[in-house]
Amino acid sequence: MCVLEQDQAANGRTAAMAGPWSAGTRFTADGGATVGGVPLTDIATRFGTPAYVIDETDLRARCRAYRAALPDAEVVYAAKAFLCRAMASWVREEGLGLDVASGGELAVAASVGFPAERIVFHGNAKTPRELAAAVEAGVGRIVVDTLAEINHLAAIVPFGRRQKVLIRVIPDIDAGAHRAIRTGGEDQKFGMSIASGAAAEAVARTLGQSSLELAGLHCHLGSQIVTPEPFERAARVMVEQLAQIRDTHGVTLPELDLGGGHGIPYLDGERGLDLESYARRVDDAVRAQAAWLGLPVPRLIIEPGRAVSGPAGLTLYRVITVKRGLSRIFVAVDGGMSDNPRPCLYGARYTARMIGRRSGAATRAATVVGHHCEAGDTLAEDVELPADIRPGDLIAVAATGAYHHSMASTYNMTGRPPVVAVASGRARLVVRREEPADLMLRDVGL
Numbered sequence: 197m198c199v200l201e202q203d204q205a206a207n208g209r210t211a212a213m214a215g216p217w218s219a220g221t222r223f224t225a226d227g228g229a230t231v232g233g234v235p236l237t238d239i240a241t242r243f244g245t246p247a248y249v250i251d252e253t254d255l256r257a258r259c260r261a262y263r264a265a266l267p268d269a270e271v272v273y274a275a276k277a278f279l280c281r282a283m284a285s286w287v288r289e290e291g292l293g294l295d296v297a298s299g300g301e302l303a304v305a306a307s308v309g310f311p312a313e314r315i316v317f318h319g320n321a322k323t324p325r326e327l328a329a330a331v332e333a334g335v336g337r338i339v340v341d342t343l344a345e346i347n348h349l350a351a352i353v354p355f356g357r358r359q360k361v362l363i364r365v366i367p368d369i370d371a372g373a374h375r376a377i378r379t380g381g382e383d384q385k386f387g388m389s390i391a392s393g394a395a396a397e398a399v400a401r402t403l404g405q406s407s408l409e410l411a412g413l414h415c416h417l418g419s420q421i422v423t424p425e426p427f428e429r430a431a432r433v434m435v436e437q438l439a440q441i442r443d444t445h446g447v448t449l450p451e452l453d454l455g456g457g458h459g460i461p462y463l464d465g466e467r468g469l470d471l472e473s474y475a476r477r478v479d480d481a482v483r484a485q486a487a488w489l490g491l492p493v494p495r496l497i498i499e500p501g502r503a504v505s506g507p508a509g510l511t512l513y514r515v516i517t518v519k520r521g522l523s524r525i526f527v528a529v530d531g532g533m534s535d536n537p538r539p540c541l542y543g544a545r546y547t548a549r550m551i552g553r554r555s556g557a558a559t560r561a562a563t564v565v566g567h568h569c570e571a572g573d574t575l576a577e578d579v580e581l582p583a584d585i586r587p588g589d590l591i592a593v594a595a596t597g598a599y600h601h602s603m604a605s606t607y608n609m610t611g612r613p614p615v616v617a618v619a620s621g622r623a624r625l626v627v628r629r630e631e632p633a634d635l636m637l638r639d640v641g642l
């Protein structure tokens with residue numbers, strides 16, 4: 197398939213957003229692999245390893261698929277999943293909004309002239325400085341997370357202006373994701389409880405502030421959710437809250453933000469959240485509930501992060517050592533928990549493939565480990581790799597486009613990998629590798 201055909205294939209993919217590798221990834225019989233027509237071996241030679249590789253065409257196609265699946269909704273990409281200046285520009289060009297959760301993410305958006313009105317500002321503990329920066333930038337919406345924040349925010353909005361806000365409520369829905377990334381139920385740090393009355397109090401307080409315009413409600417159930425059913429339930433609960441606000445205060449709020457959390461496949465054979473069925477079922481649920489309660493249909497906002505950037509990325513590593521244990525091989529590479537903390541944090545599992553040469557050897561169960569001084573520094577458990585894998589070979593790990601670069605650390609003074617974007621047969625650096633000199637820049641010495 198030529199490069200143009202690959203680009204077209206990626207653009208045409210909607211329901212088929214399945215599988216852990218990006219749409220532009222091809223594996224060849226000689227052990228090679230290309231992304232967007234560029235051999236991964238060339239990328240490794242040119243940019244070094246480890247390296248994050250982003251299939252820009254696939255990523256943009258995912259943005260378009262979201263807009264096409266929910267044409268009446270506002271699709272706001274969650275920057276925490278993966279953000280750099282190129283990414284902010286792609287998101288802007290594709291017409292999505294941007295969910296930022298810190299002053300730092302806001303600064304990246306501002307640096308590429310991201311339209312402020314399309315920015316949604318989040319955070320359960322926004323600092324006064326961050327709130328001031330958000331107001332000054334003119335962000336479209338600030339999602340209020342605490343009662344105290346309402347008064348503070350109202351006081352800093354310049355005279356004559358009104359800041360649009362959403363109130364984050366806890367819908368008390370358990371979406372079944374990993375405990376560490378579950379945010380829909382009671383007894384957690386995000387949002388305000390409906391059951392305790394905090395959410396209702398927040399609505400009353402916000403409506404009482406002339407410098408704030410309450411546009412609607414927000415909820416976020418958690419992350420890596422693969423079935424539409426919890427979102428459907430959340431939609432019903434949230435529309436009911438909008439009806440209660442109408443009944444109590446006589447105001448009809450126009451917006452409903454259902455957050456993100458759309459799951460992706462990490463392993464071969466796994467399925468992520470099906471976008472078409474999510475869109476249809478959530479849209480139906482909102483419409484039906486609104487009709488039942490005599491409300492106009494609110495404008496939907498959604499905030500996918502992982503599902504936009506996750507499968508568009510892979511990480512390329514070089515094998516440094518191979519230890520053949522009794523039952524499995526330990527393949528140690530030149531990266532590790534510093535570029536991917538997810539296995540340590542959530543027990544996350546990954547698909548890995550050796551690439552770059554043909555091996556006639558049978559496969560063996562292998563564990564891909566990193567180079568850090570931690571026994572738990574594992575990148576991919578129980579993967580099948582050729583038994584003759586050896587130092588110098590390349591390994592690609594799939595679906596690392598979300599929550600990898602953004603969560604990378606510099607443990608053991610390891611510089612963070614570069615980000616290489618591939619599109620139309622061309623690879624280019626969008627974030628350079630972090631060198632020891634970069635790491636020492638902040639260290640002012642004696």
Ligand SMILES: Cc1ncc(COP(=O)(O)O)c(C=O)c1O
Pocket residue numbers: 274277295318416418419420455456457458499500501502503598
């Ligand atoms: C408020 C909010 N919106 C959106 C997201 C994006 O989540 P995901 O990347 O799982 O779609 C998150 C992270 O979980 C979040 O906290």
Ligand SMILES: N[C@@H](CCCC[NH3+])C(=O)O
Pocket residue numbers: 276377419420538542598599603
């Ligand atoms: N960092 C998590 C997702 C958290 C989502 C942010 N609220 C992950 O890697 O899966």
